[in-house]
Amino acid sequence: MTLxxxxxxxxxxxxxxxxxxxxxxxxxxPTGREEIWRFTPLKRLRELHxxxxxxxxxxxxxxxxxxxxxxVSVPAADSARGVSGYVxxxxxxxxxxxxxxxxxxVTIPADAEIVEPTTLRLIxxxxxxxxxxxxxxxxxxxxxxxxxxxxxxxATWAENIxxxxxxxxxxxxxxxxxxxxxxxxxxxxxxxxxxxxTFKHVAVSLGGDVLRASTSxxxxxxxxxxxxxxxxxxxxxxxxxxxxFADHTAPRTKSNVEYKGALQGDGAHTVWVGNVLIRKEAExxxxxxxxxxxVLTDGAKADSVPNLEIETGEIEGAGHxxxxxxxxxxxxxxLQSRGIPAEEARRLVxxxxxxxxxxxxxxxxxxxxxxxSIEDELxxxxxxxxx
Numbered sequence: 001m002t003l004x005x006x007x008x009x010x011x012x013x014x015x016x017x018x019x020x021x022x023x024x025x026x027x028x029x030p031t032g033r034e035e036i037w038r039f040t041p042l043k044r045l046r047e048l049h050x051x052x053x054x055x056x057x058x059x060x061x062x063x064x065x066x067x068x069x070x071x072v073s074v075p076a077a078d079s080a081r082g083v084s085g086y087v088x089x090x091x092x093x094x095x096x097x098x099x100x101x102x103x104x105x106v107t108i109p110a111d112a113e114i115v116e117p118t119t120l121r122l123i124x125x126x127x128x129x130x131x132x133x134x135x136x137x138x139x140x141x142x143x144x145x146x147x148x149x150x151x152x153x154x155a156t157w158a159e160n161i162x163x164x165x166x167x168x169x170x171x172x173x174x175x176x177x178x179x180x181x182x183x184x185x186x187x188x189x190x191x192x193x194x195x196x197x198t199f200k201h202v203a204v205s206l207g208g209d210v211l212r213a214s215t216s217x218x219x220x221x222x223x224x225x226x227x228x229x230x231x232x233x234x235x236x237x238x239x240x241x242x243x244x245f246a247d248h249t250a251p252r253t254k255s256n257v258e259y260k261g262a263l264q265g266d267g268a269h270t271v272w273v274g275n276v277l278i279r280k281e282a283e284x285x286x287x288x289x290x291x292x293x294x295v296l297t298d299g300a301k302a303d304s305v306p307n308l309e310i311e312t313g314e315i316e317g318a319g320h321x322x323x324x325x326x327x328x329x330x331x332x333x334x335l336q337s338r339g340i341p342a343e344e345a346r347r348l349v350x351x352x353x354x355x356x357x358x359x360x361x362x363x364x365x366x367x368x369x370x371x372x373s374i375e376d377e378l379x380x381x382x383x384x385x386x387x
Contacts, residue, residue, distance in 0.1 A: 020087030027091035054099035056129030079103035110140030124155025179208035195221025236265025248282035257289035266299035
């Protein structure tokens with residue numbers, strides 16, 4: 001059953017969110033001229049968007065499940081996948097859905113307040129054979145938990161992730177893409193948010209050759225709230241692409257999308273496409289989306305495209321913003337005039353740029369790791385300059 005059938009919503013015609021289908025024949029091979037593919041370097045996807053076999057098995061999954069949380073692999077035929085209402089909206093997603101032999105299911109029981117994060121680590125061993133994965137996370141009524149998915153190693157990986165929050169649930173879901181430099185990762189994530197549920201989605205993108213993450217959320221009842229927070233750091237030759245879609249399918253819902261990225265090195269390229277759809281039924285909603293990019297060197301490029309589609313004027317508020325710029329010379333001058341060396345001043349400015357989002361992650365261990373990763377990226381840049 002589709003979202004429109006479940007929520008009795010009229011379909012919306014838009015090039016920003018094409019109609020989904022489980023039938024691969026309905027998804028033509030993209031050429032790069034399509035709106036949803038025009039920024040993606042298709043030639044570097046290793047045929048994931050065409051017909052590359054998705055039968056690779058050179059990877060392993062490590063699980064550190066918090067007490068009370070169930071985390072098991074289930075044969076695809078016996079799984080509950082599809083419970084989020086998601087239907088593949090592009091060819092890679094449809095191919096990954098067909099190819100996944102199993103679904104990893106994480107379940108947080110109703111009324112449980114889980115203190116420790118549940119962590120899944122996917123460690124790739126090779127990029128030679130592409131593979132497909134499927135993850136389903138379900139948060140029971142009035143539960144509270146944190147789930148972290150940590151990607152490492154080398155892989156060519158196509159994936160679908162479904163997240164379902166039942167009424168009153170509170171879930172923080174974090175993805176950390178810390179791949180080796182040769183990895184390609186195309187992932188589609190969709191969340192369904194119940195009545196008065198609170199969903200915080202945090203995306204951290206650091207490593208890999210090409211990363212393309214499409215994240216969407218819709219609402220099954222009023223009062224739901226979605227925060228989509230992202231931090232990314234693109235280095236020389238790296239392509240990092242985030243596509244966000246908040247679909248307000250119920251009244252008195254909220255969404256806040258805030259991504260910040262830094263770029264350095266020749267050929268570093270980031271893409272951020274944000275879209276909010278406020279349907280006729282979604283009266284009294286509040287939404288805002290923003291993207292800020294800090295370009296650290298020549299040769300780096302950031303594309304940022306915010307969008308708003310509004311079908312009702314009976315809303316509390318809606319807006320968007322996007323900025324892309326270099327270091328503020330006045331900030332650097334201020335710090336250097338007080339005896340701080342140039343590179344240390346640049347480091348402080350970058351940390352200040354990311355600070356607001358990092359502190360809102362709400363998981364101290366992850367915040368510390370992210371700060372350390374940013375330090376490593378900056379140190380690598382300084383090392384190249386000195387060389």
